[in-house]
Amino acid sequence: MVNKNPPSPSFSPPSHPAHTLLALLHAQGEVARLSEREQLFSSLLDSVNAVLWAMDWETRRVLYVSPAYERIFGRSAGLLLADHNEWRDSIYPDDLEYAERSLAEVLVKGAVEDREYRIIAADGQVRWLSDKCFINQQADSAQGVIVVGMAEDITEKKQLEGELQRLATTDVLTQSSNRRHFFECAHHTFEKARQEQAPMAFLLLDIDDFKQVNDTYGHQTGDQVLQRIADSGKAVLRRGDLFGRIGGEEFAAVFPGCTPELALQVAQRLQREIQRLSFSQDEQVFGVTVSQGLTGIDEEDEVLDSLFARADAAMYQAKRQGKNQIVRG
Structure with a gap:
């Protein structure tokens, strides 16, 4: 015998208010944790006395530079992100050819870890940098070659080396x-x-x-x-x-x-x-x-x-x- 009465549509009762509240609290917790991690990461970058940077090799566009750039170079990070030549213009003239040539070696070696050159900070002071750079192997190939690096201020170390050399000679x-x-x-x-x-x-x-x-x-x-x-x-x-x-x-x-x-x-x-x-x-x-x-x-x-x-x-x-x-x- 055929039941001529159509089946009743399925019905989902509304979520319990407590469940909704728990989901909302969970989402807020995730946001809070992400915010805490972002603040922690930002705090760590601020405390590191080294410039972390990333550059698109093909376009020579600086993709990222850490807060230490403005502290060490005394120059605007925004200007550097807009124009790669800001980096070239800050290098001590006698060291420019070496700085560019050694940077290009990363394409052959994959990593260059022994670069040392001088810059002229915005206040006119000459500073020594130890700049390590690597090709980012995790970058999407469609992005092209991304070079990342870390430039550390070694001025005090160089001054100490110079004084030790003077005392020795x-x-x-x-x-x-x-x-x-x-x-x-x-x-x-x-x-x-x-x-x-x-x-x-x-x-x-x-x-x-x-x-x-x-x-x-x-x-x-x-x-x-x-x-x-x-x-x-x-x-x-x-x-x-x-x-x-x-x-x-x-x-x-x-x-x-x-x-x-x-x-x-x-x-x-x-x-x-x-x-x-x-x-x-x-x-x-x-x-x-x-x-x-x-x-x-x-x-x-x-x-x-x-x-x-x-x-x-x-x-x-x-x-x-x-x-x-x-x-x-």
């Missing part, structure tokens, strides 16, 4: 090159002169009767004598010449590309400059003199020690001949 008392650094540079200059068959001169200088100065006026005055003679050497020598303290009262100089005649003129100027120095201690005024030995590179010289030995012998000959003079060896 400088005589503390006279602020001229110390013995080790002087001879390292002198060896390099000697080898270059030999390869190029260029002239080079070597000078040794010793303060006459320096022990008597210390014994009569004290070591503090003796230190002042050493400092003033070092200052005279820096003032008289040409740009590119080497000058250093290699012993107690002994100094040395190397004149690259300098003929024997020109080297003698420089040594004579130094001799006159030192003779004009005046010192005083307990109302006593005194001066000092120096003996110098000067030599030049010969075709037979295969090592720097040959020049050093000749200059040393010439200097002691100057001592024997009455001091306060220059002898060529």
Whole structure:
């Protein structure tokens, strides 16, 4: 028997008000958690002293830059996002070619982690950056090549490295090159002169009767004598010449590309400059003199020690001949 009464339509009772409230509270909770995560992420980016960035390689458009950009570069992030040249314009001119070339290497290597270059911040300060960059392997291929990176401000580290280098290569008392650094540079200059068959001169200088100065006026005055003679050497020598303290009262100089005649003129100027120095201690005024030995590179010289030995012998000959003079060896 056929039931002629049509089936009743299905009916879903309205949700219970409590269920609706629970769903609403759950949704609000999810929104709150997302907001907390966003705030946490933003806070972390603000606290990191490094610039996180992303760039579309094909268009050179900067897609993202973290808040540290404005703090380190002192420039507007909005301007950078609008024009990639803002980054180029901030790079120290001498480092621009390297910065661009090393960035391009990421296409070959996939990652470049040893880039260091300088920028000029908006306030005119020069800062050092260590900038690591990578190709984003997770990016959609349709997006093209996306390069991401992190640029860290290493200015303080570079300043510390520079100070350590200065301390390692400088005589503390006279602020001229110390013995080790002087001879390292002198060896390099000697080898270059030999390869190029260029002239080079070597000078040794010793303060006459320096022990008597210390014994009569004290070591503090003796230190002042050493400092003033070092200052005279820096003032008289040409740009590119080497000058250093290699012993107690002994100094040395190397004149690259300098003929024997020109080297003698420089040594004579130094001799006159030192003779004009005046010192005083307990109302006593005194001066000092120096003996110098000067030599030049010969075709037979295969090592720097040959020049050093000749200059040393010439200097002691100057001592024997009455001091306060220059002898060529």
